[in-house]
Amino acid sequence: MSNSIIDILSPKGVREFIHSHLNDDPLTLVLQSKKYPDLPIREIAAQIQSRKKAQVKLPEWYEQEGIIFPHGVSMEQCSSEETAKYKASLVQGKSVVDLTGGFGIDLYYLSRQFKKAVYVEQNKELVHLADYNFGVLKAESIDRLYTTAEEYLSTENTPADIYYIDPARRDEANQKVFQIEDCTPDLNLILPQLLDRRAEVLIKLSPLLDINLALKVLPNVKEVHVVSVKNECKELLFRIVPNYEDETKRIAVNLVSGDQSLFEFLDDDISPAFSQPLEFLYEPNASIMKAGGFNAVANSFYVSKLHRNSHLYTSKKHIENFPGRSFKILAQTVVNKKKLKPFLPQGKANITVRNYPLTVKEIRKKTGIKEGGEVYLFATTLMDGSLAMLVCTRV
Template sequence: MSNSLVDILSPVPVREFIQAHLNDDPLALVLQSKKYPELPIREIAAQIQSRKKAQSKLPEWYANQKIIFPHGVSMEQCSSEETAKYKASLVEGKTVTDLTGGLGIDLYYLSQKFEQTNYIERSGELQVLAQHNFEALGVNDITQFHGTAEEYLKLEKEPADCYFIDPARRDDANQKVFQIEDCSPDLNLIIPLLLERKAEVLIKLSPLLDIHLALEVLPNVKEVHVVSVKNECKELLFRIVPDYEGPANRIAVNLMKKGKEQFTFSESQEEMTPSFSQPLNFLYEPNASIMKAGGFNAVSNAFAVNKLQRNSHLYTSELLIENFPGRAFKIIAQTVLNKKKLKPYLPQGKANITVRNYPLSVKDIRRKTGVKEGGEVYLFATKLMDGSLAALVCDKAQK
């Protein structure tokens, strides 16, 4: 039997079995493999696991029964449909080349913005898988190259208008790495070659990466996009433009069902002093992208909200700011984390607790106060501008 997932999982009886057992427990299927001697049950079980992940992550691909998903790390690290479409909105031109093709999610959506598309992948298994999936999606005009990014660039005849790179973020021992110098391919070697071609470069990096350190390493960065999905930070995108000089703008994006929250700020805007005050009528918590992008002062000034304290990163205002990029709350009371003091505000003994610049963890607070998780009350434990510790009891504000 071939080692290729495409050969193993493409036959019609196998695809039909997968569809019929999508809701089965994959482990149970493996344990019952003797019941299906004619089928590759282990590969089928792994494919069912991957398809379950793809259902919410890649709904368009999931809906196509001919699509075959990789198992393990490749499925974990691939972009979601939402983030791939966002990338495609950032660049345009005649030719785009994905130097680290992988499963091909990003390139599939990028290809819809370009006339010519090149897919480069060093893994033969992934390349075969991507080719099969592109054909299943009706995309037959993507040029493929099996080899490393460095090998491809040595042979390239015509430079592309845009290059996309999603470096592998695992070392030889398959352990996760986050620093640029630990990723593959080596961006310090690749980027100068691409800048010589006068091409734009879009780089996807781990959301755990320190943005300041990355900007010290990467040249000609015009924009840093911090991309979250439903307020969970998913990836950092660095857009490199030839000959650009100057500080990079930060674009904090939160992709949600109802649309997207987007906040753009510059280095100089973040350096401006914000206003401070004690808690007023409303409380605001910036979304995950703004927090990661470091737009703490910029968001305060842009939306005319006061910071509670320099390092607390919570904001307040007299009147409700309906378009604030994050969560908004109505402050019901200001108190302290004392079981007796909290009791009048928590009739069910429950609250959703958030800690910002406070010496105790959420777990410690629950142990100290006996407050259980859940309910409709929100409790923020934080430090105020006068240095005092406070517990702000809140309800969700209706934007």
Template sequence: MSNSLVDILSPTPVREFIQAHLNDDPLALALQAKKYPELPIREIATQIHTRKKAQSKLPEWFANQKIIFPHGVSMEQCSSEETAKYKASLVEGKTVTDLTGGLGIDLYYLSQNFEEANYIERSGELQMLAQHNFKALGVNDITQFHGTAAEYLKLEKEPADCYFIDPARRDDANQKVFQIEDCSPDLNFIIPLLLERKAEVLIKLSPLLDISQGLEVLPNVKEVHVVSVKNDCKELLFRIIPNYEGTVKRIAVNLINEKEECFEFSEEEGETIPSFSKPKEFLYEPNASIMKAGGFNSISNAHGVNKLHRNSHLYTSENLVQNFPGRSFKIVAQTVLSKKKLKPYLPDGKANITIRNYPISVKEIRKKTGIKEGGEIYLFATTLMDGSLVVLVCEKK
């Protein structure tokens, strides 16, 4: 039997078995291999485990029973359906080339805005999987190349309008890395080759990367997109335009159930000093993308809300700001961290606790007060502009 996942898992009896046992415990199933001597049970069990991960991350692909998912890092690092669709909304043209094809999620959606698409992948196993999956999805017009990005660019006859790169974020010891110089392929080598082609470049990088450091390394960046899904920061997108030398726009996007919570600001706007005040009627916490993008000052000026402290990143206003990009709360009371003083506001002894610029952790607060997790009350332990430590008792709007 071939070692290829495509050969092992694509036969009809195997696919039917996977669908019939999709809700089984993969580990328990693997231990029953002797019951099914005619089937590759270990590979089937692993595929079931991986498919379960794909159900929420890649629903369109999960729904297609012919799709085969890779095991391990490739599945972990691939884009979700939401983030892939967001990338596709940013670019269009005649030809798009994905220099780090992987599972092919990003190129599948990117290609829908282009007449031609090229898939480049150095892993033979992944390249075979992508070929199989594109066919299963009814996509037959993606040209494939098995090799490295550098090898492909040496042989390329016609430059693309847009190149997409999602560098591998693992080192030789299979440990996670996120600094640009640690990723593969080497962007310091690849980017100049693409700029010579006068092409747009879209680069996906780790959300752990410091954006300012990325801007120091990458040339001609016009936009940095910070993309979150349901307030969980997933990736940074650096959009490079040949010869662009203007100000960089930072775009903080939070994808929530098919909707985009978006906030844009320039580097100059981000340096504008915000207004400060004590807590008023309402409290606001920006979403994760805004926090990562560094829009602490911009969000204050754009929405007319006051900051509680330079380092607290919580905001307040007298009147409710509609459609604030983040969480909004009604302030019920202002107090201090004291079990006795908090008790009247917590009849069931429960609260959702957040700390912002506060000297002790949520775990320590719970230990000190005995407050359990949950309920309808939200406590924000923070520091005000005069340096005083407070706890704001809030209800979600």
């Protein structure tokens, strides 16, 4: 993506062609490029591919006439609209600086909470694209700068209230990395400068990162937000506040069609109750699992764990607001084709494994159970160490 690409894709005729061929296969368009000698088909095909992703990931920008989307890694790594709006709900003030601007999604939504916003990006092509798109979106409050985070901080005159950082998580060979010390820019060098400014810092990191290890590296972390969309963990947000020395709050959030399911906790060390399977079964959402709230969720919702390492919960009465999936337990049996057959008239079931020696694939091979249907099977270990298969339906 470059400034010339903006020139190539912004003419009205090109935009109309893209709009009328959104449902076409991009590869087929490239193979048929001789049919359109006057059009930049390769660039158009790449834009169509990016727009298909944007339709789901960035619906507001997708609907905005004139927006041009990046290709490849930049489109893959940018935040979704839902997660960007969630970040914006966490902060407010007079000024915000995004030290790793990228495509600009996060700062666009963050800027709505501030009088002034500064976009800093070291990739010239992305700067041109952000400048163009912010103009289309009439985001007048955002200043755009082509420079590195380090250079910007060395020349900044007035500190911002909030600094946002989404470090690049790919190495020189374009391979994904997940450890803090492998990311760019180097947080170990930048964070001391930001804390000297007495500013808050919001850092987005990979959902694969070990939270406990990160907390040993990052200073003054007040909150860790584990953000999922439709129960798929998307990102970790570390909120750093100068001089904060108390315990870090963990906030597990699951975003589904504009709604938020939040679970907050400080201490997960209090042992929960344990029980054999009762009337109902619960599986916490992905954010709670990632945040490590295994005991906290049991104690908060008065449910019992089936086993210390199973992370499945049970109760006699249904807990309506449990943050995760809820099931009615129909039967308790074992992984055996004959014993399971009476519960599966269609030979289908949705299988989940929690703390069990076989994988889902191995269970399907052993029992012949096909995927799908309205029955849910949980293969797990119970509090007495015995193995069980719980037959359930959704509540």
